[in-house]
Amino acid sequence: MARFVVVGAGIVGLATAYRITQDYPDAQVTVLEKEPRVAVHQTGHNSGVIHAGVYYKPGSLKATLCRAGSKSMVDFCAEHGIPVQVCGKLIVATEQSELPRLHALHERAVANGLPVRLIGPAEAAEYEPHLSCVEALHVASTGIVDFTAVCTTLAALAEKAGAEVRFGARVTGFALRGGEQVVETTAGDVLADVLINCAGLHADRVARLAGVDPPARIIPFRGEYYELREDRRDLVRGLIYPVPDPQFPFLGVHLTRMIDGSVHAGPNAVLALAREGYTWGRVSPRDIADYAVYSGLWRLARKHLGYGLTEVRRSLSPKRFAHSLARLVPEVTEADLVRTAAGVRAQAIAPDGALVDDFLIVARDRQVHVLNAPSPAATSSLEIAKHIVSRVEGVSRGR
Incomplete structure (x- = not known):
């Protein structure tokens, strides 16, 4: 029986643990989380947007996994009764100088196979009456959800399938004992045939503890x-974004x-x-x-x-x-x-x-380290999990 250890109970770690229970039903799966509950850090502090995949270089992991993930996330939420809404969004040029960047973004979205349209101020006002723009890109497949609720469901599904989620278990080191890989934690040692590092803000440190030299620093x-204020919420009906500066991974x-x-x-x-x-x-x-x-x-x-x-x-x-x-x-x-x-x-x-602008996932021996997974990682999490598990070699699948 293969022993999988996943470090981190954010959305990527929990999606991965759940995926392992589906692909390796006979495996022993342990999730190690230093906090007392799921989704304490990046997952629990994001904007709750299910991204369509507009911004990412065609063919990149972000582009391919986000596009697939936006659909699989909506389907997952619908299947498990998690409130979700596909509301669309507007990316807005507020002055003429931003139009070349908006049009380039439109071309990229089309290359990524997304349902997008360039619209003028009058049509944009039909979506957002209080908006100011010279032109906007309407992205129909963007949605919203509570990703912490998704994590709670993923943890419950993984545990139902036999996984264990251990809280208060901070990873402190790794050792080889009798040829076996041992994950040392504040809650005791855990044996691992396969280690999957989804430690988010601490992923590079965990990788170094495990003997891997990360190609980038977090x-x-x-x-x-x-x-x-509650009495001013009527100013916004959905999602309104500026045209981003392509030099930076931040959307403004x-x-x-x-x-x-x-x-x-x-x-x-x-x-x-x-x-x-x-x-x-x-x-x-x-x-x-x-x-x-x-x-x-x-x-x-x-x-x-x-x-x-x-x-x-x-x-x-x-x-x-x-x-x-x-x-x-x-x-x-x-x-x-x-x-x-x-x-x-x-x-x-x-x-x-x-700035590393794509997901960065490094596999070595029977270790997989997720070393860059900012937005749209929550959107893409179910697909990232498939990708991670596909990188695991030499482990027999159960029946």
Whole structure:
């Protein structure tokens, strides 16, 4: 009987554990999670958007897995009674200078096989009456869901199929004993024939503990959110995004109607002072020391210092944040915003300072390490799980 150990009970780890129970029904599957519940970090702090796959390079893992994942996620939610809505979204050019980027995005979306249309201001106003734009891209297949609810269901399904989810089990090391791979944790040791690392913000550290030298370093970027006051939610019907700058993996501050009816605004993107640095006050000297000596971060900073300073100023000024939103919906003011929980994105950066713009999954022996899985990883999670399990070699499938 093969023993699979999955590190991390975020959406990718749980989707992978569930997939293993389906593909290897005779296997022993253990999920190790350092927190007391599922989806505590990236999964539980995202915007709840099921992305269509507009932004990603055709043929990349992000493009192929996101397109398939947007459908499989909606189907999964429908099958298991999780509230989900395919509401579509608008990507908006607010001035003429943005039109070339919007049109390039349209071409990329068409190349990715997505149902998209360029529309003018009058038609855009039919979707979003308070919107300001010169042109917009309508993306019909974008949806919204509560990904924490998806995780809860995945954990229950995996456990029903025989998997074990261990909470309070932080991985502290790996060892070989008698030829067997041992995962050492704060909750005891676990034997693993196959190790799958889905540790998110700590995935590169787990990989190094397991003897793998990651080709990139995870750097945490905090995304801060506001939400519209309840009496101002009528300003936004669905999802409104700006045209993104293709130099960066961040989509710019946007307006998102959540599955519970609230409207979130954000996120920005500022360097966090801890891997789990959800506020400016959360500081980890160890984490800062870890990436302060990393050449890739300094090379990134030299290339994009102006962008980074703009994001910091927006972080510190609700007025600036509101101004960014008012480019999309002019009626939004600072008084309409209420600060809400932030998230932290685990962004892999290469030694040359390049932002890794695709999913990065490294397989070695009987280990698979997911080393870059930011957005749209939640959307793509069921498909990422299939891809991960397909990388596992030399394990017999049960009947």
